[in-house]
Amino acid sequence: MSKEALYGKTLSELKACVKDLGLPAFTSKQIADWLYKKHVTTIDDMTNLSKKARIQLNEKYEVGLMPPQSFQESVDGTKKYLYQTNNNQFIEAAYLPEENRNTLCISSQVGCKMGCLFCMTARQGFQKNLTSNEILNQIASLPERDTLTNVVYMGMGEPMDNIENVLKSLEIITAEWGYAWSPRRINVSTIGVIPAMRRFIEESEAHLAISLHSPFNEERKQLMPIENVYTAEKLVEALHDYDFGRQRRISFEYIMFKGVNDSAQHVKGLLQLLNGIKCRINLIHFHPIPNSPLEGSDYKTMEFFRDKLSQKGITTTIRKSRGEDIYAACGLLSTKKLLKENSDTDY
Amino acid sequence: MNQHKTKELKAVNVISNELLTDDVHYISVDKPFDFKAGQVIAVAMQPTDEPRLYSIASGISKKHLSILFDVKPEGELTPPLSVVKPGDTIYISEPFGKFLCLDSxxxxxxxxxxxxxxxxxxxxxxxxxxxxxxxxxxxxKFFFQDYLEEQLGNNYQRFCTTEASEKTTEGRLTSYLKNSENLPTNNKYYLCGSSQMVIDVREILIAKGVAFDNIIAEIYF
Incomplete structure (x- = not known):
């Protein structure tokens, strides 16, 4: 894309654009309307703008939407879409249709820096932060866009490691001048990058999903390097600073690994750690990745774990696996095979 | 401590700013806190800036606290941090983190x-x-190599990918690990570097029979 994309700009950014071009201030609201409510793909389609305004805009900008390059469909109806980013890298998004809701799982980065042992995205390393344009393009260019009921930021990347663009995209999705979605239709995940998570809690009203996977420091360190810096204990301590109200949900994601984090001790550890936090726990079946030293717990163990936690008052559910056959399930998104080999490393 | 809310950043005096190579600096500041070796601090130029994390690169008994960093030209912190002078003020958090590498x-x-x-x-x-x-x-880019060699002797090995010298092994560290036939599988392995290095090295170690719970990594982000 040689021109600057309009799609992904907030209303205040659009105001700055029109001011720069010497256009009337109200044009920015009109542009936002065309972009985020009518989803036009060219500036020429913005027919209530004057011809002169459209010419001026076209000189410097374009809408900047790019349709997905391809998709794969699972036997369970899940579809995995491949999108190209503005610098010719690739990301994936997973569309999960259900009876009463249709969810899109979107990416926030190409690759990821967090290095979690169980995650396929981690294996490709980090390539770049997505712009708000690239984050929103996954929604706007989705063929099923108009059927969507929910969006989750649980695809490739750590959303809190790209907090500026994630917040910008959330503003556009939830603002009256934007998609005007309720923030309760959006869930953003994190492994617990505490300072950015604080910003997210303070500046957005979307739900928060925290990848926990172990209540114990030494064990969590082996699974998730972030624990060396931001421990689960500090993470929970930070959550105690906020009142989430009755509508906003915090959930803890817990992938169950056979013989690693699925014992009665872990139930006890979770209860101790999460004491006083109004939350729910989602237990996730581990989808094995190649050459992984980890195995998934069996469903009987997961049910035992769920029941024990539920008995102690924490709403706990086992998340249904979706799209495993097309590598669209939790922790399996990756565009590593599409990366150009980088020979210039220091190791 | 709640993880470095801006009000918890403390002003410290810069003691020195040493340029180690063309883009890597070693900055020492007053030490207002005790810390454990292996911990990190959050660093910012101003108390209201978004701080970045750096591992402390000096001993616990040293008079000053130091960090090692390379300048990211596009970054918000490292370009101004690279030009601080003795007497300037920067802002740091209390030390925190658990990459303490206690096992041997x-x-x-x-x-x-x-x-x-x-x-x-x-x-x-x-x-x-x-x-x-x-x-x-x-x-x-083998920072403090003379000191590390003096302290660790043969237990300090350097791998250089583009240049050769008698003290370094030519080639990639990952190639060395891949080709090693006697990697101790019961050792603890502590890794620190880019996430890609951590991922690649961890995969090699696991393939060599090292249990995943013997591998602890610190990542940069």
Whole structure:
């Protein structure tokens, strides 16, 4: 894309654009309307703008939407879409249709820096932060866009490691001048990058999903390097600073690994750690990745774990696996095979 | 401590700013807090800026606290941080983090400025029964190599991908690990560097029979 994309700009950014071009201030609201409510793909389609305004805009900008390059469909109806980013890298998004809701799982980065042992995205390393344009393009260019009921930021990347663009995209999705979605239709995940998570809690009203996977420091360190810096204990301590109200949900994601984090001790550890936090726990079946030293717990163990936690008052559910056959399930998104080999490393 | 809310950043005086190579600096500041070797601090130019995290790269008994960093031209912090002078003020958080590398025997693996926590551990006299493997692109990126060699002797190995010298092994650290036939599988392995290095090294170690719970990594982000 040689021109600057309009799609992904907030209303205040659009105001700055029109001011720069010497256009009337109200044009920015009109542009936002065309972009985020009518989803036009060219500036020429913005027919209530004057011809002169459209010419001026076209000189410097374009809408900047790019349709997905391809998709794969699972036997369970899940579809995995491949999108190209503005610098010719690739990301994936997973569309999960259900009876009463249709969810899109979107990416926030190409690759990821967090290095979690169980995650396929981690294996490709980090390539770049997505712009708000690239984050929103996954929604706007989705063929099923108009059927969507929910969006989750649980695809490739750590959303809190790209907090500026994630917040910008959330503003556009939830603002009256934007998609005007309720923030309760959006869930953003994190492994617990505490300072950015604080910003997210303070500046957005979307739900928060925290990848926990172990209540114990030494064990969590082996699974998730972030624990060396931001421990689960500090993470929970930070959550105690906020009142989430009755509508906003915090959930803890817990992938169950056979013989690693699925014992009665872990139930006890979770209860101790999460004491006083109004939350729910989602237990996730581990989808094995190649050459992984980890195995998934069996469903009987997961049910035992769920029941024990539920008995102690924490709403706990086992998340249904979706799209495993097309590598669209939790922790399996990756565009590593599409990366150009980088020979210039220091190791 | 709630993780470095801006009000918890403390103003400290810069003591020195040493340019180690064309883009890597070693900055020392007043030490307002005690810390454990292997911990990190959050650093900002102003108390209201978004701080970035750096491993402490000096021993616990040193008078000053130091960090090692490379300048990211596009970054918001490192370009101004690279030009601070003695007497200037920067802002740091209390030390925190759990990359303490307490177990031995252990193999420590670092690339580039990922050597920082290991410098702190060696200077803190907490490097018993360890092997330190350091990978770098050029010979000038083996920071504090004379000191590390003096302290660790043959237990300090350098791997250089683009240049050769009699003290370094030519080639990639990952190739060395792949080709090693006697990697101790019961050692603890502590890794510090880019996430890609951590991923690649961890995969090699696991393929060589090292249990995943013997591998602890610190990542840069």
């Amino acid at each position: 025997p252990a193999t420590w693996i670092a690339t580039g400025t990922g050597i920082a926590p290991f410098i702190s551990l060696v200077e803190s006299k907490q490097a018993n029964n360890v092997n330190l493997l350091h990978g770098a692109r050029t010979l000038d």
